[in-house]
Amino acid sequence: MKRKAFRNDAYTKVTGKALYADDINFAGQLYCVPVYSGYAHAKIVDIVTAEAEQRPGVVRVITWKDVPGSVTYGQIFKDYYILAKDKIRFEGDVAALIVAETREQALNAVPYVSVTAEELPPVISPEEAVVDGSPLVHEGYKNNIICHHKVRTGDIDEGLAASDFVIEQEFETPFVEHAYLEPEGAVCVPKGDGILEVYGSIQHPFSTRRFVAAHLGLPEGKVEVFSHPTGGSFGGKDDTASMVAARAALAAVLTNQPVKMIYTREWSMMESYKRPAYKLWYTYGFMNDGRINAVRCRILADSGAYTSTTPWSTWRSTAQSCGPYVVPNVRTDVYGVTTNNVPAGAFRGFGSPQVNFSVEQIMDMAAERLDLNPVEIRKRNAVVNGSTTITGQVLDTHEVSTHEVLDAVVKETDFLNKLKKSSKGRSDGETLYGIGLALSYRGSSIGAEGKDFAACTINCQFGGSIILETGIYENGQGAESAMSLILADLLGVKLERIIYKAPSTSHIPDSGTTVASRGTLLGGGAIADGVKKLKEVISENIADKLNCLPREVVFKDDHLWGKNGKNVSWEEAVSIMYSKRVYPFAFGYFQAPSVTWDEENGQGDAYFTYVYSCQAAEVEVSKKTGKIKVLNVTAAHDIGKAVNPSMLEGQIFGGIVQGMGMAVTEDFKIEKGHVLSLNYNTYKIPKAGDTPELKAIIIENADPNSPTGAKGIGEPALEITAPAIANALYNATGYRCTTLPLKLPEDYLETLK
Amino acid sequence: MAKISFILNGEEVSVEADPLKRLLDVLREDFEALGVKEGCGEGECGACSVILDGKLVNSCMVPLGAAEGADIVTPEGLRETEKGKVIVESFADTGAVQCGFCTPGMMMAAEALLEKNNNPDESEIREALSGNLCRCTGYDLIVKGVKVSAERGKDLW
Numbered sequence: 001m002k003r004k005a006f007r008n009d010a011y012t013k014v015t016g017k018a019l020y021a022d023d024i025n026f027a028g029q030l031y032c033v034p035v036y037s038g039y040a041h042a043k044i045v046d047i048v049t050a051e052a053e054q055r056p057g058v059v060r061v062i063t064w065k066d067v068p069g070s071v072t073y074g075q076i077f078k079d080y081y082i083l084a085k086d087k088i089r090f091e092g093d094v095a096a097l098i099v100a101e102t103r104e105q106a107l108n109a110v111p112y113v114s115v116t117a118e119e120l121p122p123v124i125s126p127e128e129a130v131v132d133g134s135p136l137v138h139e140g141y142k143n144n145i146i147c148h149h150k151v152r153t154g155d156i157d158e159g160l161a162a163s164d165f166v167i168e169q170e171f172e173t174p175f176v177e178h179a180y181l182e183p184e185g186a187v188c189v190p191k192g193d194g195i196l197e198v199y200g201s202i203q204h205p206f207s208t209r210r211f212v213a214a215h216l217g218l219p220e221g222k223v224e225v226f227s228h229p230t231g232g233s234f235g236g237k238d239d240t241a242s243m244v245a246a247r248a249a250l251a252a253v254l255t256n257q258p259v260k261m262i263y264t265r266e267w268s269m270m271e272s273y274k275r276p277a278y279k280l281w282y283t284y285g286f287m288n289d290g291r292i293n294a295v296r297c298r299i300l301a302d303s304g305a306y307t308s309t310t311p312w313s314t315w316r317s318t319a320q321s322c323g324p325y326v327v328p329n330v331r332t333d334v335y336g337v338t339t340n341n342v343p344a345g346a347f348r349g350f351g352s353p354q355v356n357f358s359v360e361q362i363m364d365m366a367a368e369r370l371d372l373n374p375v376e377i378r379k380r381n382a383v384v385n386g387s388t389t390i391t392g393q394v395l396d397t398h399e400v401s402t403h404e405v406l407d408a409v410v411k412e413t414d415f416l417n418k419l420k421k422s423s424k425g426r427s428d429g430e431t432l433y434g435i436g437l438a439l440s441y442r443g444s445s446i447g448a449e450g451k452d453f454a455a456c457t458i459n460c461q462f463g464g465s466i467i468l469e470t471g472i473y474e475n476g477q478g479a480e481s482a483m484s485l486i487l488a489d490l491l492g493v494k495l496e497r498i499i500y501k502a503p504s505t506s507h508i509p510d511s512g513t514t515v516a517s518r519g520t521l522l523g524g525g526a527i528a529d530g531v532k533k534l535k536e537v538i539s540e541n542i543a544d545k546l547n548c549l550p551r552e553v554v555f556k557d558d559h560l561w562g563k564n565g566k567n568v569s570w571e572e573a574v575s576i577m578y579s580k581r582v583y584p585f586a587f588g589y590f591q592a593p594s595v596t597w598d599e600e601n602g603q604g605d606a607y608f609t610y611v612y613s614c615q616a617a618e619v620e621v622s623k624k625t626g627k628i629k630v631l632n633v634t635a636a637h638d639i640g641k642a643v644n645p646s647m648l649e650g651q652i653f654g655g656i657v658q659g660m661g662m663a664v665t666e667d668f669k670i671e672k673g674h675v676l677s678l679n680y681n682t683y684k685i686p687k688a689g690d691t692p693e694l695k696a697i698i699i700e701n702a703d704p705n706s707p708t709g710a711k712g713i714g715e716p717a718l719e720i721t722a723p724a725i726a727n728a729l730y731n732a733t734g735y736r737c738t739t740l741p742l743k744l745p746e747d748y749l750e751t752l753k
Numbered sequence: 754m755a756k757i758s759f760i761l762n763g764e765e766v767s768v769e770a771d772p773l774k775r776l777l778d779v780l781r782e783d784f785e786a787l788g789v790k791e792g793c794g795e796g797e798c799g800a801c802s803v804i805l806d807g808k809l810v811n812s813c814m815v816p817l818g819a820a821e822g823a824d825i826v827t828p829e830g831l832r833e834t835e836k837g838k839v840i841v842e843s844f845a846d847t848g849a850v851q852c853g854f855c856t857p858g859m860m861m862a863a864e865a866l867l868e869k870n871n872n873p874d875e876s877e878i879r880e881a882l883s884g885n886l887c888r889c890t891g892y893d894l895i896v897k898g899v900k901v902s903a904e905r906g907k908d909l910w
Contacts, residue, residue, distance in 0.1 A: 005848030005894075013853025014844045014860055015837075016788015016828035023787040179888050181792045181800055181854040231790075231854030232888050265793040476852025476889050646848040650894050654851065657891030680797035680886060688882035688892040 005646030008481045008500050009229065009474070018229040021185035021201040026258035029187070030059055031103040032251040034267060035096040035113045040673025041137075041340040042088040042117035047095050052112035057105030060255055061113065062097040067250060069217030075207065077146065077307040079138055080239060080343070082215045082246050088117060089137055090305035090340050091674055092271030099251045099259060122673040126300040126337035127279065137305060137338045144338045146303055147311035149318035151332035151602035153390050159294025159329025163285025167365055171282070171358040172739045175302070175668045176275035177677065178347055179685045182231020184272060185262035186245035188212075188252040196253065198225040200245040203237035204473045204513040209505045211242035212249045220505075223249070227502030233475040234658070235346035235515060239308045240272040266678045274668065276310060276336075276344030277302040278317075278354040285329075286366050290380040294329035295390075297321045299355075301344070303336045308345035310336035316443065317351030319606040322390050323359035324402050324441035325381040330390045332602065340673040346515060348658065349719040352442060357740065360438035360723035364730065373419065374727065375410050378439050379403060393605040399701035401638040405614040406439055408636035408697045413437075413616045425734030425752060430623055432752070436727025437616035438720035443607025444711045445518035445592055452592035454511035454522035458487065458530045460584035464571040466493065469503040471511020472523035477714055478647040479519045485643050486524045486708055490531040492555035493570050509589075517611070517712030520643060522590055528707035530588020541580050542573050593705055609705045612638040613716040615656070617692070617724040621732045623752045626744040628664050630725055632693035637716050641702050641709035648713055652696040655717020661686045663722035667741050759820045761786075762830025772818030777801045779817050780827055788828030788857040792886070799885030802858035803827050809865035809884070828857035831864055839906035840864060840898075849898035851889035858885050863899045871910035872903060 012018040037044075049061035064071050064083040074080045084093040095115045100106035123129045123137055129144040137144055160166060186200030196218065202208045205225035213220045225245075230237065248261040263271075278301050285294035299317060303310035314334045321332040334351075367377040382402035387395050410416065415435060423432035446452050456470040468487050474480045480500040488495040511522070538560070539550035546553060546562025554561040561567045568576070577584040597604040618631040633656045642648050665684040669676035677683040702709030722740060730736050735748050744752075758767035761784060768783050780786040780803065789812055792800035796814040803812045804826040831837035840860050843849075850856050859882065866873055866881035873881065878899045879892070887895060903910070 005846060007845060007848065007850055009853065010845035010850045011841060013850050014841045014856050015832040016786075016790075016857035016860075017832075018853055019787065020790070020854060022781075022791070181798060181852065181886065181888055182790070183792070229853060231792075232852040234888070265795070476854075478851065646894075650848045650851060650890055653891035653893045654889045655891075658888070679795055680793050681795060685886060685888060686891075687886065688896065689876075689879040691879075691892050694891060694893050 006481050006485060006495065006644055007478060007647065008484055013229065020182055020229050020231050021187060021199060022262045024187050024199050026187065026189055029258040029260050030099050030101060030251065030255055031106050032097050032099045032248055032259050032261040033103065033106040033110065034094040035098060035110050036091065037088050037093065037095045037115040037117060039088045039117055039119055040091045041120040041122040043120060044084060044086055044088060045116040045118060048114045049096055052098060052109045055109035055112055057101040058098060058109045059101065060099045062099065062251060062254060066254060067215055069215045073211050073214045074307055075239060075309055076311050080243065080306040082243055090342055092342060097247055097251055099255055122340035124339055124341060124673055126302045126339060129337045129339050130300065130335065137340055141338055145335050146307050146338050147314060147336040149315050149334045149602060151318055151321060151330050151390055153392065154329030156294055156296050156329050156331035160283065160285040160296065163293040164288040165286055165369065167284045167286065167362055169282050169362055169738065171280040173278045173354045173357055174740055175277045175342060175344065175670065176347060176662050176666060177269060177668050177683055178234045178236030179683065180232030180234060180236055183263040183265055183268040184237065184241040184244040186248040187258060187260045188245065188249040189258040190252050190256055194222055196223050196249055198223060198245050198249060199228060200241065201230050201237060202241045202245060203233040203475060205505045206510045207238050207513050208242040208245050212246045215246045216249055216253055225505045227473060227504065230475050234348040236272060239345050269678045269683065270675045273304065273308050273343040273345035275347035276313060280354065280358045282358055282362060284362050284366065288370065290370050290372050290377045292325055292327045292381050295322045295327050297332040299334040301334065301336045302341055303338050304341040304343035305338065306343040308343050310344060313346065313351040317355050318602060319391055319443060320352055321355050323356065324383050324439055326383055326387050327390050341670055342675055348655065349715045350516065352440065352719040353662065353722060356438060356440050356720050357723045357726065360720065361726055361736065361738065364727045365736065373416060374437060375406060375415065378406060382439065383441065391606050392603045397705060398609050398703045401612040401699060401701055402439060402441065404699055405612045405636040405638055408699060409437060409614040409616045409634050412695065412697060413634050415616055418618065419731065422731035424731060432621045432623060432732040434728040434730065434732025435616060435618045436724050436731050437614060438723035438727065439614045440716065440720045441610040441612050442716045442719060444609045444611055445521055445607065446516045447595050447607040452512065452522065453589060454526045455509045455587065455589040456523065456526040456530050457508065458534050458586045458588065460574050462574060462578050464497055464574055465499055466497050467499050467501050469501050469508050470523045470526060471508045472519040473514040474502060475514060477519065477651060478644060479514065479523065481647060482520050482643045483523050483527060486527050487531065490528060492557060494558050517714040517716065520710045521706050521712050522592065524708035524710055525590025525706060526588045529590055530586040533588060534584065534586035537582065537586065538573060538577060538584055541577055541582055542568065545576065590707065609703050609711060611711045611716045613720060615720045615724045617728045619725060619728040619732055621729065626749045628729060628742060630660050630664060630692040632695065633660065633721060633724065634695040635717065636697040636699055637713060638699040638701050639713050640706055640711035641700050642698050643710050645698065648698060649696050651713045652717045653694045655714065656694055656721050657686050657691050659718040659721025660692065660725065662740060663725040663742055665741060757817050757821050759822060760824045762826055770817055772816060774817045775813055776815040776817055776820050777812040780812060786827040786829050790854055790857065792854065799858045799862065800855050802861040802885060804861055804865055807868065809862055828860055831860060836864060836906060836909050839909060840902045843901040843905055844898040847894050847898040847901050849890065849895040855885060855887045859887065859895055863902055866899065867903060867910040871907060
């Protein structure tokens, strides 16, 4: 073993001592369950609860009429109903809540709620949804279009006309389920002082607080959302999980008792939002030397019944619609469309995996046509230092390492030789072999989507321990460990001194959401600021003891150093501070560098920095069954700086395997608005025996825009696995698969036999 | 209702309950064995893994009645043993833990494997973990955690 992984919560989690939502209980706790109508699209006539209210143990049945605050809420457009009011817009809309003394009693009462409704034809595809005259899912979104983002660069018509050849290709990517191991759940406790406490399986407490406060009509300060272990999220525990918390909160307030609401896997898969399904139409104009001259891109994103984050995820798709390449003429139009499908929202990768799946295959298609190899065509087009992106951003503030990541993967895998060995549909044996790769850049953090800042407090205790709190939330990715390592490193103290205290929303300023691979960057930035301030205040008070000026004090090796080796230990330093009655305390915050965006033309500095990534996959395909076995995936990511190398590797591996699941095994079935994939037996995520050999190459070009040099890894790790596998599949079989999950059609399989 | 007796983490216990109640719920509700997690409720994910008479089982699929007279080990029991401590340390040191929801079940699967085979190779480990889903790690570091457990605890199993 290289170096031990640092994970502050490892022991409590392995031993089962860590408490998740369902492990938290309060005296007098009631149980709440949802009631669904069974419809995908219907006009509600009446919801009758009287009979259910008489069932044994039932304390209360709740409908929209009981909601004291706003019935709808949402992160962007407030169109998501806590409880269905006039219409059922998707199968997971909750018509009523049953609160009972036991969960069993609540479940037993469900059949006694009657929902009378007039069924409406469901709008199930964005292509139909945008046609004039299509039924409207919501009033107020013309043609069911909730957002439209553009890029207008150069002249698309001239660019295509001047190109030596044109590739037109359509792609389709499905809804993808997060499949976090812990389903949504929450426990809410109304306190005597009017504060409502919320515990839950959520992605970020501040977002949940906004939902709860809005629905209950409470000021945000009266809702306190606590941090505790969450059983996975991957972007998936925002809107739906916040709604679950808001429903438990509503039940708690109405009954004035603690209420627990824990979702089953089936409810979770039916109701929780997915990665939006995309239809993508690309027209690429290439020159004979391999340069891309023009790209026309049109995308319809299925947002399902509610808006959630679709305007943001489609914006990312827009800004990154042409991959990490220089393109002089671009016309991109991305539409978010509402339908009666399951809502779509944030999922690791956000709007990138869909466009990468398309763009990276087109690059290979063009390479083949030009008799160039996939590496060469990418090098001729990839952004480098000083390049201008499709949105007019000049990349001159950090190392642009597309060639470096590409070279690293090519060398590690012996890519070009293996490419020559790829079967291209012909082999002597039972299987076909192929290798493929994909390249990306990923805008770090949320970019021009929203406000981007985060806070921390560093609170040094008498005796030398240090309590660290940040507004970045632990979802399993190791945020707390990374934050602790950054603090120890910057303050020059032993890691063991640091106690990460997961704060509640009442303890730390709103630091935004833990999304967009921004935790290490933003949280680390806040800590860097806090450490700078802390060092200043301590130095001012200790310098005289070290016979030096305050600015000369060095914090290193758990000591403070002056001139000529004079030093005091960290404990002594803290003790002196307390004896002088000066708090060794700092509040740190980091504001991300500003970004700009012109929505009309899709121009601007979309993100303040980018992560560069390349992955290659080798596959083996059975000629008989078409089964695709991913043999290995090699990934190179320039993440700025590795804070916790072992955890970083774990993030990369986890991301790749999720990407592989999306590529090969995961097939979310929904028919006429009804979800058919309701548990792991029908929605197959990779198992321990399915995973390929994994290799992570970490490239560290410290980023000058990040106070710690670190960028982020959560999403880059996932966003190019599927296209790398798709390209490998093509090189193995000669079949270009433009839909996910990847599958060889029967008739093509016949030709291989 | 029936009185069902079994051995839980080395202690004789009994409970008055519906024999059809899921063992998972009995362990969590009646014995506060909160390391036993519910991930799917249909025996697909392994988060509720316990060892029953030496075999790894999904406690969501076991009716209480079937536990009569059985010897049951949960994470609460395993973590207190020498073997359990080796697995915990090894998982922590290899970076096998992310969200942690699957991890106690993984620990149980590791123990069940090592009891039968104290020197498993990679494919045997993967096979042994195939009933336990993890969405965070991509499994590699969990597999490594089991390998390291076997190395460190070679005199224990």
